[in-house]
Amino acid sequence: MSGIRSTGFLHLGNYFGAIRNYVRMQEEYDCYFMVADLHTLTTHPDTTELKTNVHRVLAEYIACGLDPEKSALYCQSHLRETAELYLYLNMLAYTGELEKTTTFKDKVRQHPDNVNAGLLTYPVLMAADILLQRARFVPVGKDQEQHLEMARNFAKRFNHRYGKDGEVFPEPQAFNFGEQLVKVPSLDDSGKMSKSENQNAAIFLSDSDDQIRNKLKKAKTDSGPTEPDTPMPGYIENIFQLLRLVSAPDVVEKFEGDYKSANIRYGDLKKQLGEDMVSFIRPIREKAEAIRNDEAYLRRIMEMGAEKARRNAGITMEKVRAAMGLQYY
Ligand code: TRP
Secondary structure (H helix, E strand, O other): OOOEEOOOOOEEHOOOOOOHHHHHHHOOOOEEEEEEEEHOOOOOOOOHHHHHHHHHHHHHHOOOOOOOOEEEEOOOOOOOOOHHHHHHHHHOOOOHHHHOHHHHHHHHHHOOOOOHHHHHOHHHHHHHHHHHHHOOOOOOOOOHHHHHHHHHHHHHHHHHHOOOOOOOOOOOOOOOOOOOOOOOOOOOOEEEEEOOOHHHHHHEOOOOOHHHHHHHHOOOOOOOOOOOOOOOOHHHHHHHHHHHOOOOHHHHHHHHHHHOHHHHHHHHHHHHHHHHHHHHHHHHHHHHHHHHHHHHHHHHHHHHHHHHHHHHHHHHHHHHHHOOOOOOO
16 A cells, blocks of 8 residues: 655656556555545645646556556545544554654744644554555655654554454555665755755656756766766766666666766767656656546546445454444444
8 A cells, every 4th residue: 555645746756766666566466556635735725736636646647557457546535434543543643753753843844834733643644544454565765664664653552452352453564676765866966856846856757858858958967087987976876877767778888888988978878868768758648648638537547446445444444443342232
């Protein structure tokens, strides 16, 4: 089980950090992938763009290869059971541990005028999403590790307190396919690619061919190594990192060789990367656009996904209420 918030546009970092893992996972597991629309309300109370954004994430999920026949693709707010489990889990979550959460502290710093209780209990809502499906594996990036650990703690606490007749929730683990988690660098050498920082430093799945070419053309380089075997500066390493993600192995090898022998033309490198990036993004963008324009299809997918997720959630909530003793007749 996993989810992505419906704020902003999905970018290459979301693709290589999360969605690519989802796509592989769906071949071997019974998967639930969600658009986290409720989580967006903790920081974006204005809902004018919510529908467009939810549709976009869903369309991009499918364009990236998620198959609604294999995985449940759904929208968080379509499962009312989430709110109920969130309520119960809130009684097991201590304000002290919530206040210590890194993301909470960051958000308080960023939006001191909107420190709402939903923000404080963000990790409880995320735990509800996960535990509602009794998920064992959660494919998430490094930035969500702390939230996942909290979900594990809530599961343990619930099982310990109420699971006299056996555990109700498995303890959810972070999941990736045994490879190192890839970090997709931002184009301005400021860390990882992210939605909210500099728009020109991220490549979005919805970027046009020319936007992609221009962003890569502007990526930082220098006049190149003057001696063979010079160590690579970070911003050049970043360009190679992107090249490894989208270009053919012989192309990567050629430019690595050129660098090593201090005989590299960064203009050519960025041009090649631009074209390979365009070939990578274009089919995803075009497919996502077509899906976004087909509201009837999106609706069918959401209904189908919610129905499957709700069925599984129903089983969980029966177990939860029984374990808690919330049954009076
Ligand atoms: N908090 C996650 C993020 O910001 C999104 C999310 C919400 C999520 N519910 C989840 C991720 C459940 C995994 C599982 O990216």
